[in-house]
Amino acid sequence: MLIPDALSYEQAAPIFCAGYTVWSGLRLADPKPHERVAVVGIGGLGHLALQYSKASGFDTIAVTKTKDKEKMIRDLGADEIVEDGAKLMSSGGADVLLATSNSWAAVADAAHGMRPDGRIILMGVGSEALNYTPELMFKRVRLIGSSQNGPEYLYEALDMVAKGKVKVIEEVYKLDEINKAYDRVAEGKVRFRAVITMN
Secondary structure (H helix, E strand, O other): OOOOOOOOHHHHHHHHHHHHHHHHHHHHHOOOOOOEEEEEOOOOOHHHHHHHHHHOOOEEEEEOOOHHHHHHHHHOOOOEEEOOHHHHHHOOOEEEEEEOOOOHHHHHHHHHHEEEEEEEEEOOOOOOOOOOOHHHHHOOOEEEEOOOOOHHHHHHHHHHHHOOOOOOOEEEEEHHHHHHHHHHHHOOOOOOEEEEEOO
């Protein structure tokens, strides 16, 4: 895939995985202009999911219990921030839930905020079981697994970053700092992507 001229390698690199994944998930959900999109898991994938949703013109809600992220989440374009699925529902609910969290418990909790005929797009991978509840069944909510879909979605994901509609929050390391970068990723300290430069 050719990188747009206006896009730096450092900004492009995370799009080939994280950005491509969340943009593909949003496209797969096929939200309509009047629908609301929620994102649970505001990290390496979620910070991009918020931006892609907002840049596409959707009312975008972040679901997080982490208070120290709230200013950043607003800066990324979230219209609302709620702490759980009950608050999501009381604020109007969501038609699409972009589940970028590795915690199925967080996804299951956020799912209480789904509107009828909603779509939960699973992009994170959790170790525990995710239960499909009677509540979701009666609302006709669909669970859709997604990773990446087709080269046109990668082109679109890169193009939105090149146009300044989406920005990766990243830490850039030189190649001789790769051990430091690895340790920060392993410890969960990177906000939100680590990029290694070769020069």
